Amino acid sequence: MAKERKKIDRRWVFLLIFIGVAIPLIVKIGLPVETSKNVEMVYNLVENTPEESTVLISFDYDPASMPELHPMGKAILKHCFRKNINVIFTAMWPMGVQMAEDLIDQLQVEFPQIKYGEDYVNLGFKAGGMVTIQSMGKDLTKIFPEDMYGTPIDELPIMDGIKNFNNIMFVFSLSAGSPGIKEWVQIVHDKFNKPTSGGCTGVSAPAILPYVNEQQQLTGLLAGMKAAAEYEYMIGAPSTATSGMDAQSIAHFIIIIFIAIGNINYWRAKKSNEKDGL
């Protein structure tokens, strides 16, 4: 009878992953962060945006993707507020509204000068995905006649002169799925020719990367926690993504060790079977 490869009880795998993730979160390792081209493109997009201009950031995720997308959102917002860029928040996901509110609560400690209605506004959630985005491109005020607090947007100074995407410098979507970056890029860039960028979870990056091309459908992409850490490094504000990178590094390393063990066991079993003529 052919020998089967030795199998490790999966609970050992779980235990080691738990330890590997927990320890770096408690004890900081602080491995150096290197920046990549896609992150630099996003950074330059914000950096080259003139002061007092307006950008739109869409929060298209929910708490499940918070560990990866929240640090990105925080870093991008920090960069915008430092540069005195006005920010319009929207959400294509119902929970995105709370995500934006949570980030603003955190950032108001660092930026006490920013004022609601003047420096930023939260327009809230709107159902409809791609069709909503398309309609926003025609007339934003028709889709969002009031902000999430019920204030008519005509009364908000930040919305003066903002009619559609033509009055916005760029759109940035923090996306955990659909509707998200794909929908934004297909409408905002492809139909209205406005710079579009975004951040997504690591697992969804391969599906979004084709949009980062020579036509610059997407101006850079923040993919996963590593990109968030790179952005934090570029703006000189290391935060949760930077500390999370240590945990991710160790977790990936442990997974690779287990893959190696699995392969060694497989080859040993195969060799032994060949020796026994099986």
Place this chain on the structure above:
Amino acid sequence: MKRKLPLVITFSIGVLLIISEFIPHKPFGTLSGELEEWFLIISGFAIILGQLSLFKVNLFKVRFKQKDWQFSIVTLISFVIMVGFGLLWGTENSSGIFGNGSSIIQLIGDKPFDYLFHNVYQHLQATMFSLLAFFIASAAYRAFIGRTIESNLLLIAAVLVMLGNTTLGGFLTSWLPESLKFLHLPELKQFIMTYPTTAGQRAIMIGTGLGIIGSSLRIILGIERSYLGGK
């Protein structure tokens, strides 16, 4: 008539929207704008319909004691609590039937809906997503075995991307001289993601796009009728 009318409506609206893409002027442009607004209104109602459907399905599961009906009780209780709290005291940005619930805020520091959202829902969702790390680790150990040339290629690409996606990966090969910089792990990862992965992904996207066009035409022309319900 019951089946023909929806088919006629679908055909006319579908054709109208296709025309409006090519002739965005009056009357097509205006009509497509109107239809977009209809869509947004219907989307709003679809959310309510979804909630009612969720409630009904779980209620039936409990009533007829179908498989795993106990979990449906949890769903129903959670649903009623969240909707109830939201209606009675509102959320962070809106007041409910009983106003703002300032006495409750004094007691628990937040409105009941927001309290549960921040302290229960948020953490439950984060936990569910975090569990993936454990399952991926276990699955990778069992599945990434180099049995064939293809699986070896997959294995090598996976290891390079995994390492390249961490600060550790960059650190491990940071000593490489400039002439061997292409072997730097983040560079290798970037190469894999930019060329083979994107090429494969584009092929999938083109295939999906053609599939969407095909199924849209089938719906517009009335060949595909499953959306009408029945057999």
